[in-house]
Amino acid sequence: MSKIVVIPGDGIGKEITDSAVEVLKTVDKKFNLNLEYEYHDAGGTAYDKFGVPLPDETLEACKKADAVLFGAVGGNKWDNVKAELRPERAILGLRKGLGLYANLRPVKVVDSLVGNSPLKPELVKGVDLVIVRELVGGIYFGDRCESEIKDGSERAWDLENYSVPEVERITKLAFETAKIRRGKLTSVDKANVLATSRLWRRTVTKVAENFTGVELNHLYVDNCAMQLCVNPKQFDVIVTGNLFGDILSDEAAVIGGSIGLMPSASIGELTSLYEPIHGSAPDIAGQGIANPMGTILSAAMLLRYSLKAEEAAKAIEAAIDKTLADGFRTADIYSDGFKKIGTEQATKEICSRI
Numbered sequence: 001m002s003k004i005v006v007i008p009g010d011g012i013g014k015e016i017t018d019s020a021v022e023v024l025k026t027v028d029k030k031f032n033l034n035l036e037y038e039y040h041d042a043g044g045t046a047y048d049k050f051g052v053p054l055p056d057e058t059l060e061a062c063k064k065a066d067a068v069l070f071g072a073v074g075g076n077k078w079d080n081v082k083a084e085l086r087p088e089r090a091i092l093g094l095r096k097g098l099g100l101y102a103n104l105r106p107v108k109v110v111d112s113l114v115g116n117s118p119l120k121p122e123l124v125k126g127v128d129l130v131i132v133r134e135l136v137g138g139i140y141f142g143d144r145c146e147s148e149i150k151d152g153s154e155r156a157w158d159l160e161n162y163s164v165p166e167v168e169r170i171t172k173l174a175f176e177t178a179k180i181r182r183g184k185l186t187s188v189d190k191a192n193v194l195a196t197s198r199l200w201r202r203t204v205t206k207v208a209e210n211f212t213g214v215e216l217n218h219l220y221v222d223n224c225a226m227q228l229c230v231n232p233k234q235f236d237v238i239v240t241g242n243l244f245g246d247i248l249s250d251e252a253a254v255i256g257g258s259i260g261l262m263p264s265a266s267i268g269e270l271t272s273l274y275e276p277i278h279g280s281a282p283d284i285a286g287q288g289i290a291n292p293m294g295t296i297l298s299a300a301m302l303l304r305y306s307l308k309a310e311e312a313a314k315a316i317e318a319a320i321d322k323t324l325a326d327g328f329r330t331a332d333i334y335s336d337g338f339k340k341i342g343t344e345q346a347t348k349e350i351c352s353r354i
């Protein structure tokens, strides 16, 4: 038996995790995975119920789970909540509390969606890259000051810092990832300006000595942002810090046509968490039109990495490819001539192809 903690969160979180669980139940029947589910609150929903975005009980349950499936958190309803109680604190608290140091964000452009990309088809066809984002360090978790008076003016600050072991750990995982892919690693930093980036670059270069089969290059983050638009096919694995990884992964996600399709795995030493990279989309919550594919593909990553159920993961990925190839489209990727479907029908179409 494997226990999966499911955290729907806010907005469309419930719809998309319901959908992913239904798909998991379908592969479970076929491959006898013996999965069990336990539901917990986090985000604005938890704040409304318990006054905190991440109840202890949720974190404790995740620590005991074989894997965590996460929907999304946040929404304008909680815009005026104090910084330390905002819904986003739930996911940050889970990352820190579970030690989820590496976030893998694959961007694989499906042939049938090439036309949905904002980039020209010839640039996009065949793109297959992974961003490996450091997830529990950097400016996200440094000291900060919301407001202070200095020299007569109000200011705020956030501190970026990285230690050598933090960079080594994420770099090793990135090299391992590149080794079983096309053997190319791009490390992204801002070493022409930032001290943390110079330490990052030195450390990555040192770790590279142990991975001779992998070709390493370094890019400044501004250049990388541009290269993702002009020649995304050059990338195999990209490794970078927390903030740069946040920004570049949204940029890379739209290359595939919609952020709604993009999964992620946040890898920890004890357990790992899987979530789509999009947000809680409060504007469409409850309407049954959200694209569940990013969450379903996250569930496939869960099977692959946490439960070592490769065949079941592949069955889900193939079913999604087939659903798209058969012309079904949720609103975010719909255009004339295709069959428009909502969350529930998307789930059914995918399950029937497993």
Ligand code: IPM
Binding pocket: 074, 088, 091, 092, 246, 277
């Ligand atoms: C992401 C999100 C989060 C982040 C937010 C919700 C805190 O944008 O997972 O990329 O910035 O890491």
Ligand code: MG
Binding pocket: 246, 247, 250
């Ligand atoms: Mg983000």
